[in-house]
Amino acid sequence: MRLQNGKPDVLRTHTCGDVRAADAGREVTLCGWVHTRRDHGDLTFIDLRDRYGITQVVATAKERAEAHAALKDVRAEWVIRVRGTVRARPEGTRNPKLPTGDVELVATSVEVLNPSKTPPFYVNEETPVDETLRWKYRYVDLRRERSRELMRLRHEVVDFIRRYFIDREFWEIETTNLIRGDPTGARDFVVPSRHYPGKFWALPQSPQQLKQILMYGGIDKYFQMARAYRDEDPRSDRVTEHTQLDVEMAFVEREDVMALIEDLYTRIIERFSTKPLMRKPWPRLTFAEAMRRFGSDKPDLRFGMELVDLGGAFPKTAFAVVRDALAKGGTVRAIVVPGKADASRKEIDGWTEVAKGRGAKGLLSFAMAGSEVRSPVAKFLSAEELSAIRSASGARDGDLVLAVADVERVAADAVGRLRQHLGETLGLVDGSKHSAVLIHEFPLVEHTPDGGWTFSHNPFSGPLTPDELRWLDSEPERARSSQYDFALDGRETAGGSIRIYQRSMQERVFKQMGITKEEAAQRFGAILDALDYGAPPTGGFAGGIERICMTLAGTENIRELQAFPKTQTGYDLLLDAPAAITQAELDELGLRVVGKPEQR
RNA sequence: GGUCCCGUGGUGCAGCGGCCUAGCAUACGUCCCUGUCAAGGACGAGAUCGCCGGUUCGAAUCCGGUCGGGACCGCCA
Structure with missing residues (x-):
């Protein structure tokens, strides 16, 4: 019997999932x-669902003429309340597919609580449905088994995480959702202020500053299921509004946090996934090694096909594409695609587009056909060079070598993307296991397109060691950060760092970014001030809740993990939002809408 | 801001210049049926092919635009 506070619900005595053979003869009431x-x-039979x-x-x-007549009248998705007697089903009519399949409810009375129109799509079949309909009628969609099980998974994962942290003496603390905006990074969602016309709140892109300040307040260990908002265009694995597990700890070093991430996510995966981890303990790769071997800072280790460097195969080449790349300090990065020497022109064109999508100017291909190396660019290369390509790449007869010549960053990134693409489309990925890997020693700063410098992670990430800062004066890109990322099956799933906690160091890093003292005081005043009043060293991480659930559920669609998802243009089909507000509201906020008249 | 894919009865798909008077499955409606569980059987209703314009003797089909959804690039400190 399903009990709540020791008593049945008023409207029902049981749920549709818990009547069993032992209940035979009992009078029960079900709703559903x-x-x-x-x-x-x-x-007449009906299946009643909750x-x-x-x-x-x-x-x-x-x-039971009356109950029978009522059952004949009901239709799919009507909400009804049925009273009756539980009966063991006659021999030969049991349904082993249902947990309740040994019994049935012999109806004595049927009450229609609410009829339903013919639903816009099937609840009782797992057929694909257009997302427009799913999100518009999310209340119908959520009744479907798949949607319900994804919501259940998310609930259970969040519950598991909460218990994990509470057991370890972390406090769950909610931070405010109306904060000060900061024009760097992603576009802020903005909320007008009534008391301060012309001023605006921003919704947090993460509670980064607030969680550090909690540590400065002596909270010591904190976690939160934090909403994070970015007004940027969504993709299949990222959305404008999502939930992150946000964690921060005082008096910790990098190793403490990385060990925590590894322990937590190992437990989550072993609890919720049917697939084992490839390796325990997890492999760790430095950013440099990940880029060199996989061309990615979130490499998928479920297949090999590591990158090779062919820069040495062309010591004095006449081939302009390679010569120019090498002349500006670049390189030639390549992968060996096993057995694809016979790839069609069309296939190679497709792969070229993948590489170009990551900034490559083109894609070089070399097919190992017997003793020959066939290539569209063979005529620009000497026999020695072609042979060097074969030996340097380690390609065997029948293999295809794909290469990009460019500066290191572009070449590695393009070939890395191609590697992942080929791994998935050629079925090289071992889908029976999970690849968990920690990436660390990221660069502290990176070039901006306009020649300046920007944070590679966030403004408060500290250097790997204080000593790293010496590079800032000469070769800033060599300075390493304390940042660490957790990549699961090639998807960035969590990341964090040890924070800067000394004002002088924070100001030194701001200076590198071209942020003046005045500007820093204005934008990050609270943090900077706090550093003057006894701020301990802290570190932590944030992990995407939808992301980890996606991997556990094996779906590529992040919206399925959200109760009320928005479209690719950030529109809410269920609520028809965003929507216009009244002139009175605008006046009160001191706002005037300019530009295009209202669309609706 | 850009590239690509999709849009056909309620739903999922087919049709891709004339064989379409738009096909199939399912849902829906009426009827038959006492052991089904994706029940079965008979009959029936339901779409001017997202919208606008163009090409053509002729457009669901080709072209342009537009709207909506999706994938990707930009963007995402």
């Missing part, structure tokens, strides 16, 4: 949705 109806004339399961309800005209 009509899942399916099977009408045999004077004998979140907990499905129970078959039966009535015959002969025994």
Whole structure:
């Protein structure tokens, strides 16, 4: 019996998932949705569904004319309340597919709580449905088994995480969602202020500053399921509004946090995934090694096909593409695609587009055909060079070598993307295991397109060691950061760093970014001030809740993990939002809408 | 801001210049049926092919635009 505070609900005594053979003879009342109806004339069945399961309800005209008539009238998705007697099903009519399949409810009375229009799509079948309809009628969609199980997964993962941290004496603390905006990085979602016309709140892109300040307040260990907002265009694995597990700890070093990430996510995966981890303990790669071997800072280790460097195969080449790349300090990065020497022109064109999508100017291909090395650019290369390509790449007969000549960063990135693409499309990825890897020793700063410098992670990430800062004066890109990232199956799943906690160091880093003292005081005043009042060393991480659930559920669609997802243009099809507000509201906020008249 | 894919009865798909008077499955409606569980059987209703314009003797089909959804690039400290 399903009990709540020791008593049945007022409207029902059981749920549709918990009537069993032991209940035979008992009088029960169930509430739920009509899942399916099977009408045999004077004998009618319906399957009654709620979140907990499905129970078959039966009535015959002969025994219970009134209940039978009512059952004949109901339709899919009507909400009904049925009273009746649990009966063991006759021999040979049991349904092993249902947990409740040994029994049925013989209806004595049927009450229609609410009829339903014919639903816009099937609840009782797992057929694909256009997302426009799913999100518009999310309340119908959520009744479907897949949607319900994804919501259940997310709930259970969040519950697991909460217990994990509470057991370890972390405090769950909510930070405010109306904060000061900062024009760097992603576009802020902005909220007008009534008391301060012309001024605006911003929704947090993460509670980064607030969680550090909690540490400065002596909270010591904190976590939160934090909403994070970015007004940027979504992709299949990122959305404008998402939830992150946000964690911060005082008096920790890099190793403490990396060990925590590894322990937590290992437990999550072992609890919720049917697939084992490839390796325990997890492999760790420095950023430099990850880029060199995989061309990615979130490499998928479920397949090999590591990058090779062919820069040495062309010591004095006449081939302009390679010569120019090498002349500006670049290189030639390549992968060996096993057995694809016979790839069609069309396939190679497709791969070229993948590489170009990551900034490559083109894609070089070399097919190992017997003793020959065939290539569209063979005529620009000497026999020695072609042979060097074969030996330097380690390619065997029948293999295809794909290469990009460019500066290191572009070449590695393009070939890395191509590697992942080929791994997935050629079926090289071993989908029976999970690849968990920690990436660390990221660069502290990186070039901006306009020649300046910017944070490679966030403004508060500290250097790997204080000593790293010496590079800032000469070769800033050599300065390493304390940042660490967790990549699961090639997807960035969590990341964090040890924070700067000394004002002088924070100001030194700001200076590198071209942020003046005045500007820093204005934008990051609270943090900088706090550093003057006894700020301990802190570190932490943030992990995407939807991201980890995606991997656990094996879906590529992040919206399925959200109860009320938005479209690719950030529109809410269910609520029809965003929407215009009244002139009175605008006046009160001191706002005037300019530009295009209202669209609707 | 850009590139690509999709848009056909309620839903999922097919059709891709004339064989379309738009096909199939399912849902929906009426009827038959006492052991089904994706029940079965019979009959029936339901779409001017997202929208606008163009090409053509003729457009669901080709072209342009537009709207909506999706994938990707830009963007995402």
